[in-house]
Amino acid sequence: MPTSPTEAEPEYDLAVIGAGPAGLAGAVTAEELGLSVCLLDSSPQPGGQFYRHPAPALRAARPEALHHDWPAFAALRDRLAAGTVRVRAAHHVWTVERLAGPDGEGRWRLHALAGADGGRPVRIRARALLLATGAAERQLPFPGWTLPGVVSAGGAQAMLKSGLVLPGRRVVVAGSGPLLLAVAATLVEAGAHVPLLVEASGYLDYARHPGVLAAAPGKLLEGAAHAAALLAHRVRPLTRHAITRVHGTSEGSGAEVRVNAVTVSALDRDWRPLPGSERRVACDAVAVGHGLVPHLDLATGLGCAVRTTPDGASALVLDAGQQTSVPGVWSAGETGGVGGARLARIEGELAALAIVSRLRGRPRATAARARRLARARRRLRAFAEAMAAVHAPGPGWSHWLEDTTEVCRCEEVTAGCVRAAVDGLGARDTRSVKLLTRAGMGWCQGRVCGGAVARLTGSPPGPDRRPLATPVTLAALAATPPDRPAPDPTAEPASDARTGPTAPTTDQPSADTGPTRSDTHRGDLP
Amino acid sequence: MRRRRRTPVERVLARPGPPFEITFDGRPLTALPGQSIAAVLWNAGVLAWRTTRVAGRPRGAFCGIGQCFDCLATVNGRPNQRACLLPAAPGDAVTTQKGDGRADLAD
Ligand SMILES: Cc1cc2nc3c(=O)[nH]c(=O)nc-3n(C[C@H](O)[C@H](O)[C@H](O)COP(=O)(O)OP(=O)(O)OC[C@H]3O[C@@H](n4cnc5c(N)ncnc54)[C@H](O)[C@@H]3O)c2cc1C
Ligand code: FES
Numbered sequence: 143m144p145t146s147p148t149e150a151e152p153e154y155d156l157a158v159i160g161a162g163p164a165g166l167a168g169a170v171t172a173e174e175l176g177l178s179v180c181l182l183d184s185s186p187q188p189g190g191q192f193y194r195h196p197a198p199a200l201r202a203a204r205p206e207a208l209h210h211d212w213p214a215f216a217a218l219r220d221r222l223a224a225g226t227v228r229v230r231a232a233h234h235v236w237t238v239e240r241l242a243g244p245d246g247e248g249r250w251r252l253h254a255l256a257g258a259d260g261g262r263p264v265r266i267r268a269r270a271l272l273l274a275t276g277a278a279e280r281q282l283p284f285p286g287w288t289l290p291g292v293v294s295a296g297g298a299q300a301m302l303k304s305g306l307v308l309p310g311r312r313v314v315v316a317g318s319g320p321l322l323l324a325v326a327a328t329l330v331e332a333g334a335h336v337p338l339l340v341e342a343s344g345y346l347d348y349a350r351h352p353g354v355l356a357a358a359p360g361k362l363l364e365g366a367a368h369a370a371a372l373l374a375h376r377v378r379p380l381t382r383h384a385i386t387r388v389h390g391t392s393e394g395s396g397a398e399v400r401v402n403a404v405t406v407s408a409l410d411r412d413w414r415p416l417p418g419s420e421r422r423v424a425c426d427a428v429a430v431g432h433g434l435v436p437h438l439d440l441a442t443g444l445g446c447a448v449r450t451t452p453d454g455a456s457a458l459v460l461d462a463g464q465q466t467s468v469p470g471v472w473s474a475g476e477t478g479g480v481g482g483a484r485l486a487r488i489e490g491e492l493a494a495l496a497i498v499s500r501l502r503g504r505p506r507a508t509a510a511r512a513r514r515l516a517r518a519r520r521r522l523r524a525f526a527e528a529m530a531a532v533h534a535p536g537p538g539w540s541h542w543l544e545d546t547t548e549v550c551r552c553e554e555v556t557a558g559c560v561r562a563a564v565d566g567l568g569a570r571d572t573r574s575v576k577l578l579t580r581a582g583m584g585w586c587q588g589r590v591c592g593g594a595v596a597r598l599t600g601s602p603p604g605p606d607r608r609p610l611a612t613p614v615t616l617a618a619l620a621a622t623p624p625d626r627p628a629p630d631p632t633a634e635p636a637s638d639a640r641t642g643p644t645a646p647t648t649d650q651p652s653a654d655t656g657p658t659r660s661d662t663h664r665g666d667l668p
Numbered sequence: 669m670r671r672r673r674r675t676p677v678e679r680v681l682a683r684p685g686p687p688f689e690i691t692f693d694g695r696p697l698t699a700l701p702g703q704s705i706a707a708v709l710w711n712a713g714v715l716a717w718r719t720t721r722v723a724g725r726p727r728g729a730f731c732g733i734g735q736c737f738d739c740l741a742t743v744n745g746r747p748n749q750r751a752c753l754l755p756a757a758p759g760d761a762v763t764t765q766k767g768d769g770r771a772d773l774a775d
Contacts, residue, residue, distance in 0.1 A: 191733075196680060197755070199702030203681035278735065290716035290728040297732030301752070305707025306676040306700075309715065332676040392726055399716035399726045427715075551730070551738060554722040585737035590730075 150265070154180040154228070155501055156494075157252055157268035159235050159440065162190020163218070163483040164475025165274030167490030168497075170221040172272075175498045175505050179227045180266055182254055184234035188222070189215060190276055191296065192483040194303040208303055208328055211483060218487070232256060233264060238271065238440055248470050270470055270497045273441050273458075274490060277434035277476035280455070282317075282539055282594055283557070285547045286388025287430065291401035295325040295431035308334050310427025314404050316340035316385045319433035319533045320482075323368035323379075329429070330375040338423050339372065339379040340406055342413050342432070343533050351528035382409050386420065386542045388428060401426055413536025433533050434480040435593065441477060444468050451479050452527055453534035454597075462516065463496025464489055472497055481526030488519050540598055549598065550591040552584020560598050571601045688758040692717065699756040706732070706739050706751040709762070717741045717751065721767040742769050 154177075158169045161183035169181040181188070189195055193215040196202040206212035222229065233254040241249040250271045256262045279296045286292065293301075293309050295317060301307055312335045315326040326339045372379070387405040391398060408419035435455040438448065447467035448456040457479035464472045472493040475486035492515045495508050543549075545558030563569040563578040572588075572595050575581055581595050582588030588595070677684075677700070685701045692714055699708040706729040709717060716726035718740050729739040729752045739751040743762050747769025751762070 196682060197702030200677075200680075200682045200684045200700060201702075203683065205680050207679045207681070208676065279731070288725065288727065290726050293729060294731045294736075297730060297752075300732040301704075301707060301710065301729065302676055305703045305710075306680065306682060307703070307707045307710040308676065309710055332679055333674050399728075551727075551736065554720055554725075585740075586735060590736050 151251070151267055152180070152228075153249070153267040153269075154178045155268065156180070156270045156272060156497055157182065157250060157266055158272040158274060159183075159238075159252070160190065160274035160276055160475070161185070161188035161229070161231070162274060162276050162475060162486060163192055163214070164276070164477075164486035164490040164493075165190070165272065166215075166218040166222060167487040168272045168274060168472075168474055168494045169227045169490075170218060170225060171491045171494035172497055173225045173227045174221070175494065175508075176502065177498060180230060180268065181222075181227050182230045182233040182235055182252070182266070184232065186232045188219070188229065188231065190486075191300070192486075194300055196304055196306060200306060202306075205303075208332060214483070214487065230254070230256070230264070230266075232260075234260060235440060238444060240444075241267070250470065269501060270472065272490075272493055272497065273446075273466075273471065273473040273477055274475045274486070275437045275440060275477055276486075277480050278437050278589065279321075280432045280435050280535075280593055281430070281590055282432045282535060282597075283547055283549050283591070284385055284387075284430075284542050285544050286385075286390070286404075287428075288548050288551055289388050289390050289392055289401055290399045291390060291426065292388055292428040292430060295322055295429040296434075298427075298429035299325045299328055302328060302332055306332075308332060308427075309429070310401070310425065311335060312337055312425040313427045313429055314338050314340065314385070314423060314425040315429045316404075316406075317430045317432045318342040318535070319431065320368075320529060321431060321434065323372065325429055325431075326377055327368045327371040330377060331371065336372075336375065336377045337425055338406070339377055340383045340385060341379055341381045342384045342409055342536070342539070344381045345379070345532075348528065348532055351531070380406065383407065384409055384413065384415065384539070384542060385428065385430070386415050389422070401428060404428060407542070409536070410538065411536065412538035414538025414541045432535060433530075434476060436477045436480065438477060441466065441471075441473060444471055446471060446473070452531035455480075455530070455593075463499075464493035465496060479523065479526050480530065481522055485519065485522040485526060488515050488522065491515055492519060535597070549594055550579075550581035550584060550588075552586050552590075553580040553582075555579045555581040555591075557598070560595060564599050569599060571599055572596045575599050688756075690756050690758070690760040690762060692762045693764055699758075699760075703756055704752055705741060705743060705749070705754045705756050705760065705762055708756045709751065716764075717762065718765040719767065724766075740769070741765055 156172050156177050156179045158165045158181045161181050169179050173179045195205040233256045235252050235254045237253050239251050241251050250268045252266045254264045256264045279294050315322050326336045330336050383406050385404045386407040389403040390401040403422050403424045405420050405422050407415040436457045447459040449459050451457050458466050458473050458477050460478045464474050466473050474489035474493040495512050543557040547557045549557050559579045563575050569575045687698050689696050690699050697712040715728045718727045727738050730736045732752050734753045740748050741751040741762050742765040743749045747765050
């Protein structure tokens with residue numbers, strides 16, 4: 143129910159970007175308190191990362207079998223269905239601009255690409271904006287990580303939850319962070335054998351934050367539930383270790399290409415591998431990830447201030463009501479620092495209360511609710527910071543790289559090349575390394591390698607800065623109405639013509655890259 | 669005695685519509701309605717369906733959520749399709765993509 147609908151550009155009180163736990167909670171809370179709300183997500187189904195579930199055509203009667211905490215999602219989904227939130231699935235928001243409203247009050251205009259082929263431009267206006275864009279996985283390269291069968295931990299999880307498939311039968315789960323426990327538990331519940339869970343940090347390090355643990359007992363229970371599932375399936379967690387080599391066949395194609403083992407090494411406190419500690423473990427797939435980092439393209443594009451988290455990532459600076467440094471823009475969930483689904487729900491609800499009170503005055507009988515939520519948030523945020531500190535990548539990780547290890551998967555740039563740019567040519571930041579080596583210039587625009595390249599150059603990984611939150615095709619830009627200036631690629635200091643929207647070259651994904659099936663609702667990027 | 673482990677499809681009690689066929693480099697593979705091309709390939713034990721532009725190394729799905737572009741495949745003659753996002757449809761012909769996939773078009 144837009145407040146002043148026009149055919150071309152409906153206006154809502156609130157636009158929520160991201161339909162994960164944070165965005166869902168924010169949208170239903172705001173709508174129940176009387177706001178008109180539009181909820182956009184690039185995925186064809188609401189749920190975000192945590193509540194990813196099988197495509198409807200798979201007709202799963204018990205999707206919860208592969209989920210922990212499904213009832214919380216079911217409750218949000220039911221509230222969504224009962225209300226008037228306008229849900230726009232398969233809408234990827236690629237930029238947001240600020241307009242001067244008729245009443246002198248600012249307005250946000252969202253530009254999205256909609257539909258199966260991501261080619262239909264859509265514009266929406268809103269008085270308030272809630273960014274709930276979640277997180278992306280952090281990847282640290284290691285020898286052999288580009289061999290097919292080595293997949294991201296979240297990716298293995300996502301393929302399983304949405305497509306009901308496994309990458310192999312014996313899957314080693316490796317990297318760092320609590321997501322690995324969840325992924326290993328889901329894999330064994332789905333019938334895979336997980337011979338080993340390799341964690342680079344030590345879980346005992348949590349003991350250095352006893353106050354935080356005592357204050358967030360729910361988090362301990364969550365961990366204990368995963369641990370119990372893992373114990374029941376005899377999964378051994380091996381802490382202070384990392385995969386330092388992947389063995390397999392990379393010849394041929396199709397079914398001949400496989401992983402057959404990994405070498406695992408012990409690490410010192412700085413994550414430097416200890417020579418002589420290697421052991422070989424047979425497996426046919428690897429699921430790997432080194433924690434999560436907030437997904438901030440849209441937020442940094444709007445100029446929202448960021449802080450550095452204890453694990454060296456960038457997260458949004460937020461006030462007590464979840465507002466960013468930009469008035470009128472709120473944020474909830476992983477964007478404020480990675481803290482899990484429960485914290486995301488709490489923050490979404492808190493943000494909605496703050497937005498309602500800004501637009502309508504404080505609703506009656508919500509003060510106690512806000513206080514209760516704020517208390518829970520404080521506890522869980524403290525836990526999140528402790529978690530980030532425990533799993534912060536140690537500076538010695540780069541010692542497991544060989545010169546031939548590919549760092550940038552898209553452009554096939556090796557660690558040796560990056561080192562030569564840093565040591566030999568004096569590159570001191572990601573931008574120089576990128577210009578010298580092409581690392582981060584490929585299809586994924588540095589989404590996968592950016593953090594690792596920054597760490598190798600010795601500069602702390604900065605927040606996401608891409609001119610656009612998604613590769614936008616020329617056709618879509620051409621279809622953008624003329625009163626909208628094309629986004630300014632120079633706003634992105636580390637940008638280059640190839641990553642800009644206007645210069646797709648032959649080896650860039652151009653208009654023909656995305657899912658282009660018009661008879662389905664799947665697919666989210668152009 | 670060891671019980672047979674249940675498959676993911678069994679775990680969630682999925683009762684999808686009738687399976688259908690797609691091909692990968694000419695070989696028939698069984699797909700379930702709702703699965704992405706990458707899911708169908710994984711299910712058949714195929715993990716690689718592209719070779720890289722520079723070193724010609726095999727690649728398949730990595731991130732599983734449309735972010736990394738590692739899973740590019742040629743589908744029905746069209747190169748650079750993200751297999752992890754594209755839903756499989758009956759009769760789809762998936763072929764190993766070499767490099768940027770343009771050479772495949774030339775011959
Ligand atoms: C790959 C992956 C797997 C994970 N698996 C688990 C798990 O199994 N268990 C667990 O406890 N935690 C998991 N997490 C952690 C997870 O991030 C949180 O638990 C929880 O989902 C956070 O909620 P959120 O609402 O902040 O973000 P998310 O759930 O990540 O939701 C963000 C949503 O925003 C959408 N979005 C982002 N940018 C745009 C845009 N520009 N336009 C439109 N939509 C956009 C995304 O499509 C997504 O649906 C996972 C994280 C990742 C990255
Ligand atoms: S697997 Fe990463 S984009 Fe498909």
